[in-house]
Amino acid sequence: MSHGAGFKWDDGLQGAARRIAESNHTPMRVVAGPGTGKTFALMRRVARLLQEGAAPNRILVCTFTRTAAKDLEGELARLGVGGAEEVRAGTLHSYCFSLLGRAEVLEATGRIPRPLLSVEERFLLEDLNGNGFGRIRAREDRLQAFNAAWARLQSETPGWPHDPIDQVFHRELVGWLRFHEAMLIAELVPETLRYLRDNPASPHRSVFEHVLVDEYQDLNKAEQVLLDLVAERGHLIVAGDEDQSIYSFKFAHPEGIASFDGSHPGTHDEGLDECRRCPRGVVEMANTLITNNPGRTPRVLKPLPGNPDGEVFVLQWRSVEDEAQGIAEIVRRRIQDREVEPGRVLVLAPRRHLGYQIRDALNALGVYAHSFFHEEALEGDPKCLGESNAQQAFTLLTLLANPDDRVALRCWCGFGSDSLRSGAWARLREHCEGSGETPRAALERLASGDLSIAHTGQLIKRFRELQRRLAELESVRGGALVDALFPGGQEWASLIRTLASTIEGDEFDAQKLREALRIGITQPELPTDVDYVRVMSLHKSKGLTADLVVVLGCIEGLIPTTVGDTSAERVASLEEQRRLFYVAITRTRRVLILSSVTQLPRRLAHRMGAQVGSGNWTHAVTVASRFLAELGPSRPKAVSGTTLVQGQQA
DNA sequence: GGGAGAGACGTTTTT
DNA sequence: CGTCTCTCCC
Secondary structure, eight states: OOOOTTOOTTTTOOHHHHHHHHOOOSSEEEEEOTTSOHHHHHHHHHHHHHHTTOOGGGEEEEESSHHHHHHHHHHHHHHOOTTGGGSEEEEHHHHHHHHHTSHHHHHHHOOOOOBOOHHHHHHHHHHSOOTTOOSHHHHHHHHHHHHHHHHTTGGGSTTOSOSHHHHHHHHHHHHHHHHTTOBOHHHHHHHHHHHHHHOTTOGGGSOOSEEEESSGGGOBHHHHHHHHHHTTTSEEEEEEOGGGOOOGGGTBOTHHHHTHHHHSTTOEEEEEOEESSSOHHHHHHHHHHHTTSTTSOOOOOEEOTTSOOOEEEEEEESSHHHHHHHHHHHHHHHHHTTSSOGGGEEEEOSSHHHHHHHHHHHHHTTOOEEEOSOOOTTOSOTTSTTTTHHHHHHHHHHHHHOTTOHHHHHHHHHTTOTTTTHHHHHHHHHHHHHHOOOHHHHHHHHHHTSOOOTTOHHHHHHHHHHHHHHHHHTTOOHHHHHHHHSOTTOHHHHHHHHHHTTSSSSOOOHHHHHHHHHHHHHSOOOOSSOSSEEEEOTGGGTTOOEEEEEEOOOBTTTSSOOOOSSHHHHHHHHHHHHHHHHHHHTTEEEEEEEEEESEEEHHHHHHHTOOEEEEOSSEEEEOBOHHHHHTOTTSOOEEEHHHHHHTTOO
């Protein structure tokens, strides 16, 4: 798909897209609705810069999610313009990660950008006991509050944190992270920001001449301020859409795009409002839906005049099973009749239970479907030795790759104990901090009897086992290493084995295996070019396009799910859910199916958080999602899915 | 370090 | 209603 040699950046480009690509105004803001070609316009701008001779490595193109980043990379490659492959493109976090890993930065910050896996975070929280920090749940909340404060830059106000217990917690938290030579993901951006601020002469502050930011509404305050700093001596262009802001749980600051002109004097504005992707009917419904969000900047998405009306169905089923069977049958027929390709079908589910049902129903009908929920390859309880097999094997692999990895050492020593041996580990840590010895060296001396610390018997036992297993695996490589750590035929190992099977070559070492697995586990791929039906959450669909989109579970409590302790929080949560639904329905090019069930087993309804009305003892009647009504008069009437399938219309 | 019983809580999403 | 978490006890 790359352009021929004669390609020029403005070929076939007109209107706002052309102005976005050709303008050199800075700062610049592009407000663009779903499917309006904003990534396309940004990439044409990169093409222009390159064709005008800009240094590719001084152009930064970044976004928040990896799906979007991958999309950007793909578009860049398709430009076929010289130098495109040298343009710096990726997520903001990957930029921070590489900056913080540079030798001179490591030296200045004293922090090592070794991120904690969620399993490892459990050990951190277990170690932060006492001092009135509360139970594990309370400590999780406390940690989350720190994440929020970092994201919102509240951490920069003098005297922060205010609460005396939080002050101690913060000190203990940072102390733990420093000792274990690790970092929380939430620290990546604030640490980078702090480094750049503290080092005004650093070359990294003036490295970029052009900074292009996509999905700006998904960034939090700290990320937005970091970008200002990175672009301080260059051109900054941000693109986004406040109506597609769906990441408040990670403290996204969607007001940032609406108030960008206020915080960035002299902002030049451009807008893209013609939805090239969606059918006209869907555009109309999306517009009506989103006007229910008060306080948004009023804007109307325009349909592309040549686009079809589209097919929209609102279907109701009597049970989750009926829904799964029925939707699977509809999808199967459409595929069989060659109306749609499997890879162009997206099924979006607000709860994974619903997603799994439909995935299984599709597979049972011979339609290959794959689900993409946040699946933990490292599931299990670290307190039960038998349940934490995958975690332990991965920890062992980490130590094989780097025997000095302090977090992995900490975890290895704690597995299988109710307290994760936090008391014993604290004694060891105290010794290390007093003597300057590394935990590994101290454990080696403890194991050989050279050193003795009270109440560390279990720790030493675990460490001896580690030494034995590391010795066994020392020279094992490739497939044999995978087999030794993650044996075939074991259920707990199967997901990891699948990941390992994608590694190229067969002589890879522990480092390579660990890195591939780490990425596979923490950053699962969301493929765009596939030949099977994809089943996923509404969030994950952002940035994707399909010919047939099914949204399951359109009932109150699921869509929308409202949370919050105060009424203001619940209102904000409802508005975000509306944006999430807006994102979901604007994924389609042709067909949209909105599906719901009229009753649920009480237990399931309760587990999923569905709002229930009357019913009988075992089954409760559900309430149709308010968003269905908010789609306005052009929305077709709800019909019985079963009748539709039997009448073979859909 | 493991087991019994009481009490809390329930979802989704990212780096 | 079932699962997780915490406390208490041995």
